Amino acid sequence: EVQLLESGGGLVQPGGSLRLSCATSGFTFTSFTMSWVRQSPGKGLEWVSSLSAAGTTTYYADSVKGRFTISRDTSKNTVYLQVNSLRAEDTGVYYCAKRLSRDGYNYYFDYWGQGTLVTVSS
Amino acid sequence: SYVLTQPPSVSVAPGQTARITCGGNNIGSTSVHWYQQKPGQAPVLVVYDDSDRPSGIPERFSGSNSGNTATLTISRVEAGDEADYYCQVWDNNRDHGVVFGGGTRLTVL
Numbered sequence: 001e002v003q004l005l006e007s008g009g010g011l012v013q014p015g016g017s018l019r020l021s022c023a024t025s026g027f028t029f030t031s032f033t034m035s036w037v038r039q040s041p042g043k044g045l046e047w048v049s050s051l052s053a054a055g056t057t058t059y060y061a062d063s064v065k066g067r068f069t070i071s072r073d074t075s076k077n078t079v080y081l082q083v084n085s086l087r088a089e090d091t092g093v094y095y096c097a098k099r100l101s102r103d104g105y106n107y108y109f110d111y112w113g114q115g116t117l118v119t120v121s122s
Numbered sequence: 123s124y125v126l127t128q129p130p131s132v133s134v135a136p137g138q139t140a141r142i143t144c145g146g147n148n149i150g151s152t153s154v155h156w157y158q159q160k161p162g163q164a165p166v167l168v169v170y171d172d173s174d175r176p177s178g179i180p181e182r183f184s185g186s187n188s189g190n191t192a193t194l195t196i197s198r199v200e201a202g203d204e205a206d207y208y209c210q211v212w213d214n215n216r217d218h219g220v221v222f223g224g225g226t227r228l229t230v231l
Contacts, residue, residue, distance in 0.1 A: 035220070045157075045165065045208055047220035059218035095164055102171060106153035107212045107220070110176065112164040 002026035002111045004096045009116030012086055016120070020081040022096030022113055029077040030055070033099040035109065036070065036081045038118075040092040050099065051079060064090075086120045093117050124213040126223035133229040140196040142226045144209030147190060152211050154192040156185060159225075160205045168207075169194060196228070204230045 097109035157165035213219030
């Protein structure tokens with residue numbers, strides 16, 4: 001059974017930092033791109049960042065580029081999101097998601113974690 | 123960048139059919155995926171590649187995609203289907219092209 005379990009969220013002041021974790025199980029961790037998707041309160045889904053299956057390529061939304069860093073520990077089957085220089089608009093639930101495609105061109109997220117809440121406020 | 127347009131809300135009586143649309147320029151030429159998100163819960167994939175269902179998703183959920191509109195159809199709607207629904211495509215014109223629609227709140231009357 002595929003499981004994704006996020007942790008690390010919390011209340012942080014503007015300009016502060018957090019490290020979000022997503023512990024995974026039930027699939028071959030190094031065979032899939034892993035992503036972070038966030039949702040501001042009462043708003044829709046926003047893709048934030050992805051890390052390729054090989055662990056060599058990272059992708060970021062323009063809104064977080066230069067402030068967030070995605071990484072992983074293959075010995076723990078865990079993906080991380082280091083979030084720095086936080087702003088009020090970064091407030092929201094951060095979901096970890098496993099990416100999949102049948103044709104190598106059209107990707108979707110077949111499993112999601114339960115999310116971890118990040119609140120940026122003074 | 124590619125934009126997906128969804129109606130903010132759709133209402134339907136129990137037992138009826140709900141249709142949630144997702145509009146995009148020539149969206150029929152790409153694959154559309156749909157997620158269900160109940161209040162306080164994580165999104166769940168309910169349809170992928172236009173019309174396929176993951177294991178465990180009821181046959182009442184179906185999808186279609188043609189021209190400039192993709193549609194998620196929920197037949198014999200139940201109270202438990204009340205949720206937000208998001209469409210998503212992959213924009214291959216971008217480096218990492220995840221695109222979500224704005225979401226549709228399905229209300230079961």
